[in-house]
Amino acid sequence: MMDMQEKEVFHNHSYEHTHDSKHEHGKEHFHHVHSREEKKAVLNRLSRAIGHLEAIKRMIENDEDCSQVLIQLAAVRSAINNTGKVVLKNHINHCIVEAVEENDQEAIEMLNQAIDKFIK
Numbered sequence: 746m747m748d749m750q751e752k753e754v755f756h757n758h759s760y761e762h763t764h765d766s767k768h769e770h771g772k773e774h775f776h777h778v779h780s781r782e783e784k785k786a787v788l789n790r791l792s793r794a795i796g797h798l799e800a801i802k803r804m805i806e807n808d809e810d811c812s813q814v815l816i817q818l819a820a821v822r823s824a825i826n827n828t829g830k831v832v833l834k835n836h837i838n839h840c841i842v843e844a845v846e847e848n849d850q851e852a853i854e855m856l857n858q859a860i861d862k863f864i865k
Contacts, residue, residue: 783835787828794824829863 779787801817836856844852 779835779839787831787835790824790828790831794821794828797821797824833860833863 797817798821801814801821804814804817840852841856843849844856
């Protein structure tokens, strides 16, 4: 079983508080860890997208049809976008719910900035 410090290394979000830290505004901000199942689901999605991208690389090396390459690239882009949606939903359901309860405007602003970058 991981102790609280080990959990902190993996990620900055999830169900249980691992430690408190002061941000630049002096406000306490809680860091969380994702459940093993959440991490596994996201990592599996990323592994599949990476494998698909490797296959596209081989298609290009083998001079396969450009139209097929573009279709496969679109599939990888879709897989990445869907993975981002999963991460976003997890973040909203756990971290942002807590941020709203604690009136953590910094966490909410960080989410807004991340959404802007993700949607570009």
